[in-house]
Amino acid sequence: MNVRVSRAKMGWLGLYAATYLTFIYLPVLLLPVFSFNDAIYVAFPIKGFTLKWWEEMVAHEGMLQSLRNSLKVGVAVSIISTVFGVLAAKAFTRYRMPGSRALTGFFSIPLVIPLIILGIALLTVLTTVGVSLSLYTIMLGHVVICVPFAMFIMISRLEGFDQSVEEAAQDLGETPWMTFWRVTFPLALPGIMASMLLTFTISFDEFLLAFFLAGDQLTLPIYIWGQLRFPKKLPSVLALGSAILLATTILVTVAMMFVRRKGD
Amino acid sequence: MPDEAFISILDVSKHFGPVKAVDRVSINIAQGEFFALLGPSGCGKTTLLRMLAGFEAPTLGEIYIDDQPTASMPPYQRPVNMVFQNYAIFPHLNVYQNIAFGLRKEKLSRSDLDARVNEALALIKLEGYGTRGANELSGGQRQRVALARALIKRPKVLLLDEPLGALDKKLREQMQIELRQLQKSVGITFVFVTHDQEEALTMSDRIAVMSEGHVLEIGSPEGLYERPRTRFVADFIGTMNFFEGRVRAREGGKIAVDAERVGEVQVPADDYDFNAGDTVVVALRPENIRMRPGRPDLTANMAHGTMSNAAYLGDRAHIYVQTEGSEQPILVAMQNLDGAASSATHGERSVALQWSEQAVLLLRPE
Ligand SMILES: Nc1ncnc2c1ncn2[C@@H]1O[C@H](COP(=O)(O)OP(=O)(O)OP(=O)(O)O)[C@@H](O)[C@H]1O
Ligand SMILES: [Mg+2]
Numbered sequence: 128m129n130v131r132v133s134r135a136k137m138g139w140l141g142l143y144a145a146t147y148l149t150f151i152y153l154p155v156l157l158l159p160v161f162s163f164n165d166a167i168y169v170a171f172p173i174k175g176f177t178l179k180w181w182e183e184m185v186a187h188e189g190m191l192q193s194l195r196n197s198l199k200v201g202v203a204v205s206i207i208s209t210v211f212g213v214l215a216a217k218a219f220t221r222y223r224m225p226g227s228r229a230l231t232g233f234f235s236i237p238l239v240i241p242l243i244i245l246g247i248a249l250l251t252v253l254t255t256v257g258v259s260l261s262l263y264t265i266m267l268g269h270v271v272i273c274v275p276f277a278m279f280i281m282i283s284r285l286e287g288f289d290q291s292v293e294e295a296a297q298d299l300g301e302t303p304w305m306t307f308w309r310v311t312f313p314l315a316l317p318g319i320m321a322s323m324l325l326t327f328t329i330s331f332d333e334f335l336l337a338f339f340l341a342g343d344q345l346t347l348p349i350y351i352w353g354q355l356r357f358p359k360k361l362p363s364v365l366a367l368g369s370a371i372l373l374a375t376t377i378l379v380t381v382a383m384m385f386v387r388r389k390g391d
Numbered sequence: 392m393p394d395e396a397f398i399s400i401l402d403v404s405k406h407f408g409p410v411k412a413v414d415r416v417s418i419n420i421a422q423g424e425f426f427a428l429l430g431p432s433g434c435g436k437t438t439l440l441r442m443l444a445g446f447e448a449p450t451l452g453e454i455y456i457d458d459q460p461t462a463s464m465p466p467y468q469r470p471v472n473m474v475f476q477n478y479a480i481f482p483h484l485n486v487y488q489n490i491a492f493g494l495r496k497e498k499l500s501r502s503d504l505d506a507r508v509n510e511a512l513a514l515i516k517l518e519g520y521g522t523r524g525a526n527e528l529s530g531g532q533r534q535r536v537a538l539a540r541a542l543i544k545r546p547k548v549l550l551l552d553e554p555l556g557a558l559d560k561k562l563r564e565q566m567q568i569e570l571r572q573l574q575k576s577v578g579i580t581f582v583f584v585t586h587d588q589e590e591a592l593t594m595s596d597r598i599a600v601m602s603e604g605h606v607l608e609i610g611s612p613e614g615l616y617e618r619p620r621t622r623f624v625a626d627f628i629g630t631m632n633f634f635e636g637r638v639r640a641r642e643g644g645k646i647a648v649d650a651e652r653v654g655e656v657q658v659p660a661d662d663y664d665f666n667a668g669d670t671v672v673v674a675l676r677p678e679n680i681r682m683r684p685g686r687p688d689l690t691a692n693m694a695h696g697t698m699s700n701a702a703y704l705g706d707r708a709h710i711y712v713q714t715e716g717s718e719q720p721i722l723v724a725m726q727n728l729d730g731a732a733s734s735a736t737h738g739e740r741s742v743a744l745q746w747s748e749q750a751v752l753l754l755r756p757e
Contacts, residue, residue: 288482294446295479297466299493299544309492313483 159369167359180362190367193350197331200262200346204269205327211270212277212322213315219278220285231282235275245271246339253340260342268336273326280325284318317385324382328375347371396455397422397580398443398548403452404604405438412438414604415452420597422547425574425581427591430601431627436584437476439601440550443582444473457547471548472541476556478533480525480540486512487521489536493544511539514573531562538573548580555590567594588628592616600624622754625674632680632721634673635756638665647691648673648753652714652721653744657691658751665753672754677724679750682710682742692751694744696721712742 165175184190215234219227237245249268258264292314296306312319334348341349351367354360396419405413413435420426428436441447442454445466454461457470472493481489491508499507512518515535520528528536534554541549554570555563571594574581585591591598592612599609600623608615608624619625622633636650641660648656650673665671686695696712699720707727711720723744725731 289477289479291475291477291479292481294444294466295473295475295481295540296492297446298444298471298473299540300467300496302465302467309495310481310483 155372158365158372162362162365162369164362167362169361169365180366184363184366184370187363190347190350190354190363193345193347194367196262196344197347200266200269200337201327201331203266204273204330205323207266208270208273208277208326209281209319209322211274212279212281212326213319215274215278216281216285217311219282221290231278234278237272238275242272242333242335246336249336250339260340262342262344262346264340264342265337265346266330268340269326269330269333272333272336273329276329277322277326280322281315281318284315284321288314321382321385324378324385328378328382331375332371395421397424397457398582399453399455400439400443401453401455403439403442403449403454405435405442405447406450411604413442413449416601416604416606417452418599418606418609420580420582422580423578425571425583425594425596427583427585427595427598428601429585429588429591429598429627431586434601435604436586436601437552440473440552440582440584443548444471444550445469470546471550472544472546473550474534474537474541474552474554476552476554478537478554480528480533480536482525484525485521486517486523486525486528486536489525490521490539490543492540507543511543514542515539530557531566534558534566538570542573542577542579546579548582549574551581551583553584553586555585556587563590570594592628600627602627619674619752620754622672622674622757625752625754630677630722630724632675632677634675636671636673638667638669638671640667641665645748646753652717652719653694654689655691656751657748658753659748663753670756672756674752674754675746675750677709677722678707678726679746680721680723681745682712682723682725683745684742686741687743692746692748694721696742696744698740698742712744 160173161169162180163176163178164173165177165179166173219231246268249264249271253260253264253267292310293306296310297303301309332348333346334352337346338349338352345353347367351364354364398418398420400416400418400420403413403416404411416435416439418426428439430436438447442449443456445461445464445468448462461469481492484492487508490511491504494504494507508521509518512521515538517532517535517539520532525533525536534557538554551570555566558566567590570581583591583594595612597609597611598615599606600615601607602623607621608619610618615624615628619628625631626633634650634653634656636648636656639647639649639655641647644660646658646660646663646665648658648671650656653673653675656673687693689695694714696714698710699713700711702709705727708725710723710725712723713720721744
């Protein structure tokens with residue numbers, strides 16, 4: 128390929144990338160900045176440095192309760208949907224079933240249905256059946272949208288290694304169950320970690336479904352949304368937002384490192 | 392035929408939907424035998440091997456290993472181990488862990504385990520490679536690790552699915568010899584799948600030639616090469632000239648055949664039950680045809696022709712001889728003894744071909 132052409136292309140691409148990143152990340156970066164700003168209103172110019180919003184955030188029982196709820200839901204959802212994802216991926220990659228394509232499509236429907244529709248549908252079903260809304264119903268909703276993600280991560284991981292290693296393990300005297308523990312599981316582990324981190328993150332900041340399916344216990348996004356009506360509370364929400372931003376970035380980076388790690 | 396069968400494959404078929412991957416195959420394999428399954432791609436070799444290993448269940452028929460029926464025996468309980476076509480080395484384990492994988496159930500002490508694994512490493516000449524990662528090995532080394540991993544289980548039967556297919560020619564030839572020596576020294580029954588007829592000939596005690604799910608012939612390398620009973624086997628193993636013909640007479644202990652391109656062919660009658668009027672196929676190996684310049688008078692087992700083409704192969708030459716009135720040349724192989732092949736390829740173009748009665752094979756047309 129002609130080097131100079133590709134370099135010119137690189138220039139344009141670079142400019143595009145820079146603009147794109149600025150638009151995406153500048154507003155996000157303002158979050159931590161204003162969380163240390165000594166003023167109630169989120170506006171320039173910056174007034175001065177303070178830690179009082181962070182202190183307020185840490186002392187805020189309602190906020191912390193919703194954070195705990197979100198963590199509970201997130202952990203449960205990541206475990207449940209990853210287990211489902213592993214099983215589904217195993218079925219799809221190991222058994223050449225008739226119609227497995229159609230089935231993968233079916234499993235990914237929750238990815239394309241607008242969440243608001245999904246939320247209403249789930250809510251209708253749950254209330255009709257007579258299930259009272261709680262953190263469990265939120266978990267249910269989140270599992271529905273997280274399983275496809277988990278499944279696709281696991282499929283790409285399982286497709287990456289040869290099925291004959293499982294046969295080799297059985298050939299060397301291991302039962303199917305021990306084969307799973309000694310071969311399949313260790314090979315799938317990076318995918319499992321990635322899936323758990325990703326589905327946790329999805330659940331953690333999901334708003335719409337949680338909003339429809341919440342009982343009296345709120346998750347963090349709903350709580351924050353509720354707080355926006357009170358201008359005085361906004362800066363401590365920004366502080367919390369900054370903290371979550373940091374945590375999420377770390378989680379996703381770690382997840383990506385697991386995904387990237389090749390079949391080693 | 393082995394007097395005592397260690398592995399008995401009794402009328403076994405495997406159907407995948409409409410595909411008959413293996414179709415009514417019966418084979419007996421003796422203990423300690425090096426047995427090859429030879430055939431073109433898709434003929435059912437892997438399927439048959441996987442049924443021995445227990446990864447596929449026969450649709451019909453039964454397999455006995457060491458007098459045990461295997462129908463209800465899962466892979467992990469069979470006294471067989473397999474070297475997979477792609478080796479199936481565990482990518483998350485190092486060489487030592489790969490080789491020791493199958494020993495977990497034996498609950499060996501650390502030092503016993505070390506001894507066993509080191510012994511295996513020595514066997515495959517990879518001493519000191521124990522801590523290498525599975526991805527840090529060359530193709531030949533992976534193949535050896537797969538071998539050691541299976542052999543360390545001390546199986547009664549070792550199944551090998553084209554274990555040398557991924558290696559380059561030099562390494563493959565070296566491994567062929569090593570494998571054969573190894574098999575002799577450990578005394579385990581080997582069932583070896585290959586589509587390479589040369590490989591099967593050099594390594595095996597006996598060979599089963601397969602085609603489209605069937606076993607066409609079973610025999611020793613010499614037997615199959617020198618006395619094939621079917622045209623497919625004659626063609627698949629080595630190279631062969633075929634001439635359509637008709638038996639003119641059977642008299643005086645000879646069968647006389649009128650064959651296209653080569654005229655009258657005479658064969659000792661004892662080996663065949665053909666009679667006058669039968670159509671036959673005359674088969675003649677290229678290396679059994681002698682060629683000399685000139686146009687002497689023809690008798691039986693002779694032909695005239697013109698050299699049309701020659702391929703110089705170093706140790707020998709392949710010379711194509713055109714007979715009158717035919718497009719299809721006769722292939723003659725000539726040893727390059729004292730440069731004979733290179734001078735022949737430049738010599739007189741008009742030649743006479745001659746062969747002995749014993750060199751001729753008569754086959755039933757298919
Ligand atoms: N799991 C399967 N499902 C459907 N058809 C199969 C399956 N396994 C094998 N076959 C078919 O059975 C036939 C024999 O396959 P097999 O793998 O035994 O051939 P092979 O002799 O080992 O060929 P190669 O030399 O290419 O490895 C082929 O036509 C193949 O398509
Ligand atoms: Mg095969």
